Amino acid sequence: MRTNDIFKHIYSYCKKFKNLFKQTTEGLKKLLNIPADFQIFFVSSAVESMERIIQGCCHQTSFHIITGSFGKAWAKYAGELGKNVLTYTIATDTTEFPDLQIPKEAEIICLTQNDTSTGFWIPPEKILALKKRYPNKLIAIDVVSSVPYVNIDFKFADAAFFSVQKGFGLPAGLGVLIVSPDVLKKTEALLKKKVIIGSYHSLKNLSEKALNLQTPETPNVLNIYLLNAVTRDMLKTGLAKIRKEIDEKAKIIYKFFENNKKYSPFIKTLEFRSPTTLVFDVKGKSEKLRKKLAKKGYILGAGYGENKLNHIRIANFPSHKLKDIKSILKYV
């Protein structure tokens, strides 16, 4: 098979998978400032992480802060897994972060720190404040489209997850799930109560294998290898520089749309505007604009769901270059 040859040299690097597992998780811990006693698991997608967190951290009731389609999906999955699902939806045009009252029975707070569908950004300090107010509840954070830009203080977070095709610019098919010791304690407590927490990829099985630098299934070696390479690249560049560049690009794009007579940023309140997934209201011109840009080689996102025709979505990840951003704006 020709395809075998393509990957031969990659596999030769990865003969010792345990070394690769160790390097990759250590690199991620360094890059994202993850405490030494946290564990990192390799799963297949961000939605899988949503499922495994609910199965492994929630006996009866989960609480979901919803700011777009991905938060909504997470709540839906929790329902499908038989949980009592409580939700609070933050309107995308809110001017203030709500004073959330989280019911006593909620065991875990699930939130989408940056919802790709709306470009709504929950400032990390709001998450920190939440954990301080509810120290006995677990907090699980979807950072799919904000990592590695977002600065999560893991002293005030219990689980976080992302997939590699956004900020890390890799092919889809690999998810990364970060969990605190408290998460694993909760899983043990559920097991004692005979709660079903899943099978091959239960947090318990993932944890036991990870302690031995293994995965429950034959690992996605190729993608883990690439993730390791990109993580090392990022460590070399430094996250400060990566963040600064993203800030600069975001500033240019938002400024452009604020000064535009026809179009405007969808999220009005500055502190809730995503620097990494920027959404703009283009008044029904989404398809026209996207076609025009595609001809120039730039593939932009359409609006999500009901906003398909009204929005365009511009990704601003480490791999997106300033000169491309400037080009895009020239053609808008």
Add this chain to the structure above:
Amino acid sequence: MRTNDIFKHIYSYCKKFKNLFKQTTEGLKKLLNIPADFQIFFVSSAVESMERIIQGCCHQTSFHIITGSFGKAWAKYAGELGKNVLTYTIATDTTEFPDLQIPKEAEIICLTQNDTSTGFWIPPEKILALKKRYPNKLIAIDVVSSVPYVNIDFKFADAAFFSVQKGFGLPAGLGVLIVSPDVLKKTEALLKKKVIIGSYHSLKNLSEKALNLQTPETPNVLNIYLLNAVTRDMLKTGLAKIRKEIDEKAKIIYKFFENNKKYSPFIKTLEFRSPTTLVFDVKGKSEKLRKKLAKKGYILGAGYGENKLNHIRIANFPSHKLKDIKSILKYV
């Protein structure tokens, strides 16, 4: 990111993912003779398929025919998912296929057609006979390491699954799950009874998305693209030729070990000997032999579990060349 460039041209081929989904599933249906009314789902591994089948096809009781570690794992996962698990273990030194009496309460029969850990092969006609005797029970078949060689008659099978890193010679991280209309009927019946069948990757969600040529999560485009390419290659070569070559290689290897004074095939009864994953008893010399072969560039499997030091395992997939097999035997 440099890695972005590597995959750019692959993605340019895959812009229209729905076309890729359609081509790949149609190609697999043609290659493996899968009926038109069956559905094919893309999941992340073979063990995920084990989980999804148990969740989606079994309310209370599953029956497992065990011939090695993978069958055992499947039964373990069913237990972790809260099912009443019945098992029948076939001894690897059996001379006859047992006359299985499957209890009335078993809703599904799970079997590993070719267990990679032992090289025990269940002849497909035994599966067919089982379904004829128990037409009202679902039959789910692990064909991880026998596909595309094995000839499954899907008129007498309800679910089958494999991962792409064995017979298709691709990087790990993608599983393929094939299901009959009866499987989806059973899933619907479970849902009506409020049984929890999983969330984003429940058979119901997978089916609904697949009908629209989509996956519930961002798809593993790279691996599906490669699977499509290999499937097309195999269709061009023809399965008859691929099977004939595997038979020829298997014959040479088994003959070598039968005539060897020190070593012997682990499975003694001819009809249960795997043509695709061949296991040999090398009387404690496994590590020595494997090191010697590794120096020549050939990576063989050690024995599985407790047989680590006593066995070597030789894979005989479409991508393994006759000349390499002959080289390996020269160095044994």
